[in-house]
Amino acid sequence: MFFLCLIFLFSISDAQAKDNITARALSHYIQAGIYERLNQLDKATTEYKAALKADNSSPQIHLRLAIALIKQNQLSQATDQLELAIKYYETSTDSPDQQNSFIEAHTLLALVYSLQGQLDQATAEYEAALRGVLAIDPQNIGIHKSLAQVYLRENRLSEAQQTYRFILSLAPSDPETHFFLGTVYEQQNKRDEAIDEFKAALEINPEYPDALNSLGYLYAEESINLEEAEQMIKKALIYDPDNGAYIDSLGWVYFRQGRYEEAIEKLEQAIQFLSDPVIYEHLGDAYLKQGNLLKARESWQRSLESDPQENPQVKEKLEQYK
Numbered sequence: 001m002f003f004l005c006l007i008f009l010f011s012i013s014d015a016q017a018k019d020n021i022t023a024r025a026l027s028h029y030i031q032a033g034i035y036e037r038l039n040q041l042d043k044a045t046t047e048y049k050a051a052l053k054a055d056n057s058s059p060q061i062h063l064r065l066a067i068a069l070i071k072q073n074q075l076s077q078a079t080d081q082l083e084l085a086i087k088y089y090e091t092s093t094d095s096p097d098q099q100n101s102f103i104e105a106h107t108l109l110a111l112v113y114s115l116q117g118q119l120d121q122a123t124a125e126y127e128a129a130l131r132g133v134l135a136i137d138p139q140n141i142g143i144h145k146s147l148a149q150v151y152l153r154e155n156r157l158s159e160a161q162q163t164y165r166f167i168l169s170l171a172p173s174d175p176e177t178h179f180f181l182g183t184v185y186e187q188q189n190k191r192d193e194a195i196d197e198f199k200a201a202l203e204i205n206p207e208y209p210d211a212l213n214s215l216g217y218l219y220a221e222e223s224i225n226l227e228e229a230e231q232m233i234k235k236a237l238i239y240d241p242d243n244g245a246y247i248d249s250l251g252w253v254y255f256r257q258g259r260y261e262e263a264i265e266k267l268e269q270a271i272q273f274l275s276d277p278v279i280y281e282h283l284g285d286a287y288l289k290q291g292n293l294l295k296a297r298e299s300w301q302r303s304l305e306s307d308p309q310e311n312p313q314v315k316e317k318l319e320q321y322k
Helices: 002-006 014-018 023-037 041-054 059-071 075-089 096-115 119-136 141-153 157-170 175-187 191-204 209-222 226-239 244-256 260-273 277-289 293-305 312-320
Strands: none
Touching (some): 023 041, 023 059, 041 059, 059 075, 075 096, 141 175, 175 209, 191 209, 209 226, 209 244, 277 312, 293 312
């Protein structure tokens, strides 16, 4: 559902639509629009369907019918109409108005797919919509960011990396882009590059909580600059004191410093805000250092149960400490 907050709607006006609808269908189309504005959706749907009988190849009519169907929660029928609209727009997107409507159809189809739980199809349609916007406005940084987020959430890291680097070629002082590029590098296990990007984000915006936390956490992972890491994460927590990920990071710094009791306290606190397999693994490691094997195994087991990937490292710990 991550793309719902970034929907790009380019509504067609009646005047724009009329130029592309045959005379036989026009009266039905106009009447349907009147009924839709009056929220008489059943009648609007009937008129749009009548218009399609006269002009079945009009993408505008398919699009408006789909919108009326969405309003009535008739999502399966709306999907069919949006697919037809896209099919006909693909052969008639010469004008900017039609290009915008083509993008709108992809965006609405992404919404419908997401409402039906078909997230892969939704992502593909959302990506098509974003690419359509970029064709109109190739220097639009916001659209590039949205597309990069699609790649990142789909774990298409190479494409995300390429897109974020392109954004930086347009806006080298954008801290958010440096941060997300660092996140991509971290997921690729390129920790040195990730650290450089998090540092770059903080040079531009020293108060960036996510960058403070991520850099501090990477320092903890590498067991370097632990005092600096502690201060950065504490600073991030000033902005978001109930953030389970930040609290986990601080607990992990304490673990790396050998402050196991404080680590356990923070990691237990983190779980109250965020039930995450990594936090449970950290907690198990901290309990092991304190010699509490029973609680260590219990935490690792909970990590395994909450991790769909079933981390082999956690399995190994459970096997080793039977």
